[in-house]
Structures are given as C-alpha cells and as structure tokens.
Amino acid sequence: MLKKIDHIGIAVHSIAEAGKFYEAGLGLVCERIEEVKSQKVRTAFFSLGETHIELLEPTSPDSPIARFLEKRGEGIHHIAYRSDNVKDQLHRLKEQGCRLINEQPVPGAGGKQVAFLHPKSTGGVLTELCENLNPEP
Amino acid sequence: MLKKIDHIGIAVHSIAEAGKFYEAGLGLVCERIEEVKSQKVRTAFFSLGETHIELLEPTSPDSPIARFLEKRGEGIHHIAYRSDNVKDQLHRLKEQGCRLINEQPVPGAGGKQVAFLHPKSTGGVLTELCENLNPEP
Numbered sequence: 001m002l003k004k005i006d007h008i009g010i011a012v013h014s015i016a017e018a019g020k021f022y023e024a025g026l027g028l029v030c031e032r033i034e035e036v037k038s039q040k041v042r043t044a045f046f047s048l049g050e051t052h053i054e055l056l057e058p059t060s061p062d063s064p065i066a067r068f069l070e071k072r073g074e075g076i077h078h079i080a081y082r083s084d085n086v087k088d089q090l091h092r093l094k095e096q097g098c099r100l101i102n103e104q105p106v107p108g109a110g111g112k113q114v115a116f117l118h119p120k121s122t123g124g125v126l127t128e129l130c131e132n133l134n135p136e137p
Numbered sequence: 138m139l140k141k142i143d144h145i146g147i148a149v150h151s152i153a154e155a156g157k158f159y160e161a162g163l164g165l166v167c168e169r170i171e172e173v174k175s176q177k178v179r180t181a182f183f184s185l186g187e188t189h190i191e192l193l194e195p196t197s198p199d200s201p202i203a204r205f206l207e208k209r210g211e212g213i214h215h216i217a218y219r220s221d222n223v224k225d226q227l228h229r230l231k232e233q234g235c236r237l238i239n240e241q242p243v244p245g246a247g248g249k250q251v252a253f254l255h256p257k258s259t260g261g262v263l264t265e266l267c268e269n270l271n272p273e274p
Contacts, residue, residue, distance in 0.1 A: 002163055002164060004185060004186035004187070004188075005142065005145070005186065005188055008142070008145065008216065010260050010261070010262055011261075012261070021258055021259050021260065022260075025229075025233055025235055025258075025259075026218065027139060028139070048139060048141060048142060049140065049141035049187055049188075050141070050187055050188075051141075051142055051186075051187075073261055074256075074260050074262075075256070075260070075262055076212075076213045076216070076262055079145060079213070081163065081185070092162075096161060096162055098158065098162055119211075121158055121162075122155075122158050123147050123149045123155035123159075123192065123212070124147070124148075124149070124211030124212035125147055125211075125212055125213055
C-alpha cells in the first residue's frame with residue numbers, strides 16, 4: 001500500500017544554481033546534500049509538508065542524470081512513492097502487466113529499499129517505489 | 138508561504154487507459170473527474186496523503202495538453218504548490234528575477250486562484266502556485 005509521495009526528483013545542471021529558486025524563491029529548507037556514488041549524482045533534499053523536492057546534479061558525464069539532461073534538458077526526472085512493502089507491490093504490479101525496471105528492490109539513498117517502474121506503464125513517468133526499513137523518527 | 142504540494146499534473150492521451158495504473162496498480166482512489174473548458178482538458182484527481190495526482194487528457198487537438206503530448210509525449214506536465222498568498226509570493230518572486238507566466242493569479246480548477254512560473258526559472262519545471270480562497274473542509 002502507498003502511504004504518500006516520498007519525493008519528486010528534478011534533474012538540474014547545478015544544485016547551487018537551481019537551488020536558489022527552491023530556497024530563496026519558494027522558501028524551502030535544504031535538509032541535506034548527499035552524494036550517491038553508484039548513480040554518479042549529488043542530491044539535495046528540500047522538505048515540504050510530508051514530502052520532499054530532490055534536486056539531482058550529475059557528478060560525471062556518464063551519470064544517468066547527465067544523459068537525461070543531454071536528451072531532455074532540466075526538468076522532472078521521477079516521482080517516488082513511499083510504500084509499506086515494495087516487494088509485494090512489485091509482485092502485484094508484474095501480475096497486472098506493469099513493466100518493471102527493477103524486478104526486486106535495491107538499496108537506495110537514505111538506507112531505503114527502492115525499485116523503479118518503466119514509464120511505458122505509468123503515463124510516461126519514471127516511477128520509484130521506496131520503503132523505509134528503519135522505524136520512522 | 139508554501140504549505141504543501143497540492144498536486145502533480147501528468148499529461149496523458151487517455152485518462153481511462155493511464156488511470157488503470159494509478160487506480161488498480163498503485164491503489165489510488167479517483168476523487169473526481171472534471172472538465173476545464175478554458176484549458177480544453179479533462180482532469181482526474183487521485184488522492185494520496187496530503188497531495189493529489191492529476192491526470193490531464195486533452196479534449197481538443199488545440200488544447201495546450203495536446204501540444205505538450207505532441208512535443209514531449211506522455212509525462213509530468215507541472216507541479217502545483219499550495220500557497221497561503223499567491224499574489225504576495227508572485228510579487229516577491231518577480232523582485233528576485235523569477236520569470237512569471239501569470240503576473241497576477243487567475244481562476245483555476247476547483248475554485249482556486251492559480252499562477253504559473255516559467256520553467257526557465259525553476260530547474261525546467263512548469264510550476265504552479267495555487268491558493269484556496271474557500272476555508273478547508
């Protein structure tokens with residue numbers, strides 16, 4: 001079952017540059033900046049209500065985010081939904097014919113378990129399911 | 138000040154088709170389907186936590202959503218943030234050099250006052266600010 005939108009990922013050339021709008025313009029607070037080496041990205045999380053805006057900046061020209069920027073320019077990269085059981089939900093989605101990118105959950109940022117669904121099955125939106133295995137603070 | 142993400146707008150060819158994923162796949166509940174004649178779109182609102190997923194289907198080939206689909210294909214069209222005062226926020230954003238699409242709030246769906254900010258100023262994201270002039274239920 002889904003609980004909420006966990007975050008919206010936005011691909012940008014520079015967190016320092018795009019972050020100005022989210023911090024000074026919209027008044028959001030940057031909670032943390034984290035480098036995800038496996039994805040070759042630097043991420044900045046801005047909190048808002050129960051969800052977050054995640055800015056994604058490539059740290060290498062062969063980062064998936066660098067390729068996204070080259071093809072599409074800056075913009076929304078994915079929506080992540082918080083699930084209470086990603087594994088079960090992947091199983092049900094697969095039975096319904098949904099195209100999965102990850103057949104099993106994989107470790108993601110912030111110690112979460114995550115899996116991506118293919119945009120072909122979701123109205124063109126790269127969709128992430130994520131589950132927090134640690135108890136919420 | 139922003140209170141939350143009000144909704145995420147996703148452009149689709151068919152609400153009936155894409156809605157299957159959001160309803161049967163993700164288990165979201167469709168709250169209402171509404172036609173916005175001024176924008177030549179039909180919209181379906183699915184609630185999740187404090188926010189909504191809004192599917193947008195064009196009702197005419199000259200709808201802005203039809204043009205978006207032609208150019209980009211299905212995918213996220215905009216993010217809408219709930220503000221407590223859109224007019225004041227537009228004024229502050231303009232002073233900071235943010236490029237506005239609407240200089241003043243205009244009437245939007247659900248009786249809200251809305252204004253759009255240009256993707257050039259927001260990391261490539263068409264951004265809506267909306268304000269509910271009616272007291273929340």
